[in-house]
Amino acid sequence: MEAKSTDVSHEDEIPEALTPEELAAQWEAEAPEKAGPVANLASSLVVLALGIFGIVLSIGLGLGTPSEPDSGTWPFVVALIATVMSAVQIVVGRKGGADGEKFSAMSWFALVGFATLIAMALLMPVIGFEIPSLLLCFVWMRWLGGETWRSATIYSIIVVAVFYLLFIVAFGTSIPRLF
Helix, strand or coil, rough: CCCCCCCCCCHHHHCCCCCCHHHHHHHHHHHEEEEHHHHHHHHHHHHHHHHHHHHHHHHCCCCEECEEECHHHHCCCHHHHHHHHHHHHHHEEEEEEEEEEEECHHHHHHHHHHHHHHHHHHHHHHHHHHHHHHHHHHHHHHHHCCCCCHHHHHHHHHHHHHHHHHHHHHCCCCCCCCC
């Protein structure tokens, strides 16, 4: 019977820990290209327009009062925060600080994510939240997150089951549903 070698090759060694400065330099070298001030301004203007659009739509839904919020309250808060943050970015974002990264093929993932979220919102009143949520989770995990078919399927089912138990069973919300 042969004895197994316990020698550790150089490939199996744990890499030496980097100092914070060395690690920052490594990250900087691997970082994507910077977008520049024009791209930052353009993206801030898009978010500003979406925020204003969200504010208008949420006011149309009704805001209610702090003690009795209506259906537009939280969309209004989120849209207001996005609007304020984009306005601040327009004013001070071009004067230094961290620069955003240049648009690339991966930038389309954000648009795909947004489009699938809109599709889910449109399908929920028609067929309930279970199927659109399952499809959304699956698309996000499989194609946007790069998970395997098996793990995307399992995780999607688990996520929707947890949301069902949390929002339907525990909180008793009135989300449109099949079951």
